[in-house]
Amino acid sequence: MTEVVCEISGSHGGKLENAIRLIDIAKSCGADAVKFQCFDPVQLAYKRHGIIWEGKQRSGDELLELYSETYTPRDWFPYLIFEANHIGIPWFSSVFHPDDVAFLETLKCPRYKISAYEMLDGDLINAVVATGKPIVMSVRPRPGLTVLAATDYGRTGEQLGFSDHTIEGVPSPGSPYVERHIRLPDVDTPDAAFSSTPEEFAAYVKAIRS
Numbered sequence: 001m002t003e004v005v006c007e008i009s010g011s012h013g014g015k016l017e018n019a020i021r022l023i024d025i026a027k028s029c030g031a032d033a034v035k036f037q038c039f040d041p042v043q044l045a046y047k048r049h050g051i052i053w054e055g056k057q058r059s060g061d062e063l064l065e066l067y068s069e070t071y072t073p074r075d076w077f078p079y080l081i082f083e084a085n086h087i088g089i090p091w092f093s094s095v096f097h098p099d100d101v102a103f104l105e106t107l108k109c110p111r112y113k114i115s116a117y118e119m120l121d122g123d124l125i126n127a128v129v130a131t132g133k134p135i136v137m138s139v140r141p142r143p144g145l146t147v148l149a150a151t152d153y154g155r156t157g158e159q160l161g162f163s164d165h166t167i168e169g170v171p172s173p174g175s176p177y178v179e180r181h182i183r184l185p186d187v188d189t190p191d192a193a194f195s196s197t198p199e200e201f202a203a204y205v206k207a208i209r210s
Contacts, residue, residue: 005178006201008072010037010071011195018187031205036144037094038095039139062159093113112136114138169200183195185196
């Protein structure tokens, strides 16, 4: 069965109460888990200076403005975790620096996601591996990189999962894992263009389950 993960990301619009609303909505829509993002805006902007986002190379200042708008403050995490546990939906988080991993280990994060931009960040990957927790890894096509679904000495390997950033939000059939951003209709954020409203997310889950 496909695991459907609801990506909270920066859809909270800078308000804790919105993040909690999104957790509750994810549960009501039938998501199997919610995923947060843990990063320091200054640290991440410095690290990613020069990346291509939305078809344009971004400066550190541009990224700092974006990440300052979309990040989830660390002091929110205990409240978000409490809400997820209270309503009975599993949670985990994306991490972008070893400091993020160290912080989330204090909160007993059960699983970690590494984004495609960090897929070759050895320090981050080693920090996550050292926790012994399950890992979700995104990859971005690049010259010389071949992605394989590994098999383990005769056992069938899992299919690759799917991080859905399509505008239409079409489910990926047969994948073991699909994640999709959600948004609040009354909150405009940089992720809105590729995020689903609660009604759209519920229909998305239903389509995957059918």
